[in-house]
Amino acid sequence: MQARPSRVLELSPRPFATRVTVNPSFVIVGAGIAGLSAAWELARTVDPTQIFILEASDRTGGVLQSLPREGFLLEEGADSFLTAKPAATQLARELGLGDQLSGSRDQQRKTFIYQAGRMWDLPEGWRMVAPARVSPILGTGLLPWSERLATAARMTGLFPTPPPASEEESVATLVRRHCGEASLRRIAAPLLSGVYGGDPESLSATWTVPRLAQAAQESRLWKLLRQPVAAGSDSTFTTLGDGMGSLAAALTSALLAKGVNLELGCPVQEVVPQPQGGFRLKLPTGGGYSAESLVVALPAPRAASLFAASVPTVAHALRQIRYGSSVTVNLAFRPAPQLPQGFGFLVPATRENRALRLRACTFAHRKFDHRAPEGDALLRVFYGGMLDPEVLRLPDIEIVNLAREELRQTCGIGATPNFTTVHRWREALAQYEVGHGARLQVIATALAPFPRLRLAGNAYQGIGVPDCIENGARAARELLAG
Numbered sequence: 001m002q003a004r005p006s007r008v009l010e011l012s013p014r015p016f017a018t019r020v021t022v023n024p025s026f027v028i029v030g031a032g033i034a035g036l037s038a039a040w041e042l043a044r045t046v047d048p049t050q051i052f053i054l055e056a057s058d059r060t061g062g063v064l065q066s067l068p069r070e071g072f073l074l075e076e077g078a079d080s081f082l083t084a085k086p087a088a089t090q091l092a093r094e095l096g097l098g099d100q101l102s103g104s105r106d107q108q109r110k111t112f113i114y115q116a117g118r119m120w121d122l123p124e125g126w127r128m129v130a131p132a133r134v135s136p137i138l139g140t141g142l143l144p145w146s147e148r149l150a151t152a153a154r155m156t157g158l159f160p161t162p163p164p165a166s167e168e169e170s171v172a173t174l175v176r177r178h179c180g181e182a183s184l185r186r187i188a189a190p191l192l193s194g195v196y197g198g199d200p201e202s203l204s205a206t207w208t209v210p211r212l213a214q215a216a217q218e219s220r221l222w223k224l225l226r227q228p229v230a231a232g233s234d235s236t237f238t239t240l241g242d243g244m245g246s247l248a249a250a251l252t253s254a255l256l257a258k259g260v261n262l263e264l265g266c267p268v269q270e271v272v273p274q275p276q277g278g279f280r281l282k283l284p285t286g287g288g289y290s291a292e293s294l295v296v297a298l299p300a301p302r303a304a305s306l307f308a309a310s311v312p313t314v315a316h317a318l319r320q321i322r323y324g325s326s327v328t329v330n331l332a333f334r335p336a337p338q339l340p341q342g343f344g345f346l347v348p349a350t351r352e353n354r355a356l357r358l359r360a361c362t363f364a365h366r367k368f369d370h371r372a373p374e375g376d377a378l379l380r381v382f383y384g385g386m387l388d389p390e391v392l393r394l395p396d397i398e399i400v401n402l403a404r405e406e407l408r409q410t411c412g413i414g415a416t417p418n419f420t421t422v423h424r425w426r427e428a429l430a431q432y433e434v435g436h437g438a439r440l441q442v443i444a445t446a447l448a449p450f451p452r453l454r455l456a457g458n459a460y461q462g463i464g465v466p467d468c469i470e471n472g473a474r475a476a477r478e479l480l481a482g
């Protein structure tokens, strides 16, 4: 497959000669997809010149970062979004990127699980925390016989499924009572870890797999799973031809074209609510901004630090949401090495795999079109998560060596990659742990005295790109309505 030439847009923010106190109506802190979406929604209604986006780094997009290189298209952060959630597709179409939308090649969609020294097929019909079909469960060698039979017996109603012990259970508890320990460790945990980088013992089922958790609470999970999945031609995942970064770049260009102000290299240090209403935003270099209305679109730990001195109740509430960190490693191979036929594989953190730190590997050139030149391969390897934060401390070269050694062990790849990249994502993935709803309530109470302040980002109501687009837009609508 030929990699297509890049159309990633260059950003041209309007630089400020000096950082002076200005008084715009709306300030958005953070130009990730949530902050940009908030600005986009505001700009539909208010004078765009009254909207200011302040971004700490020298680029917009946050976790959306695509890098074209030598005919490959590397994703350093998010590589796609769930097609079933329409917000990202709608935004891309609105920005004129409809022809760039590209579905995953689901005809080649197969995920492997590396366990005890070999690749196993993920049992067909497995839906995140439990299986939908009996025969693949009976047939998988990934699970011990006793567990296969017990799960099949529960699925068919021969054995009762133990009832939930609490109203909000962890993912681990839900999987254990429906399927068992091996299903949790070898299948559900690595699948969830691929999204949250989290520990299933603490992740809330209610918040991470809401529909399945609701059904499990009502003792009808098996019934829900048996319902046929609506047939459709849509692929499971969607990306853009020029990568996820091109969505943020196009949104940024559209905002700038409307007259929205963007300042890069502008880390907000503190937010101080003013007695007469509005907010004062302090920058480390002195100067700052005053805002009548404010959207803080940052990961919760960073949002917390803005309020630490001025409103400790808000800071304290935000700090209760824990975040995971991860590392992505891209390895470009020319020509492609021999690989299992699928999208990639997951590595459960089991006793048998304890020598491996790699948690997942995507064969990016198989998952989507135009990720590598014809005959070449692009592999994306993930490290870190809540169970292995120490990996972020390793120097790049050690991480690359680790990835190469672990790809040799798992896939037999001995070839030297043509080039590699390493990207650390510190405190980037929110963990929706048991009690998340109560924590959101505490945050809402702490924010109640500040009706012109809204939070957006992945800490609250959904971690995926479409969720962040939606909650950024929602924050804007709430301010407009208030």
Ligand SMILES: Cc1cc2nc3c(=O)[nH]c(=O)nc-3n(C[C@H](O)[C@H](O)[C@H](O)COP(=O)(O)OP(=O)(O)OC[C@H]3O[C@@H](n4cnc5c(N)ncnc54)[C@H](O)[C@@H]3O)c2cc1C
Residues within 6 Å of the ligand: 029, 030, 031, 032, 033, 034, 035, 054, 055, 056, 057, 059, 060, 061, 062, 063, 064, 076, 077, 078, 079, 080, 081, 082, 266, 267, 268, 269, 297, 298, 299, 302, 326, 328, 425, 428, 429, 456, 457, 458, 463, 464, 465, 466, 468
């Ligand atoms: C490695 C990784 C892979 C992922 N893969 C997928 C995927 O494939 N599909 C999917 O749907 N989701 C994925 N996600 C989740 C999703 O990408 C994120 O939840 C989402 O992009 C977060 O967007 P955001 O705008 O809330 O935050 P961010 O993208 O984190 O943006 C926050 C912005 O705020 C800026 N900032 C920080 N502090 C300050 C400050 N003090 N002042 C001003 N600016 C500041 C940052 O520089 C950054 O630009 C992934 C996440 C990670 C970490």
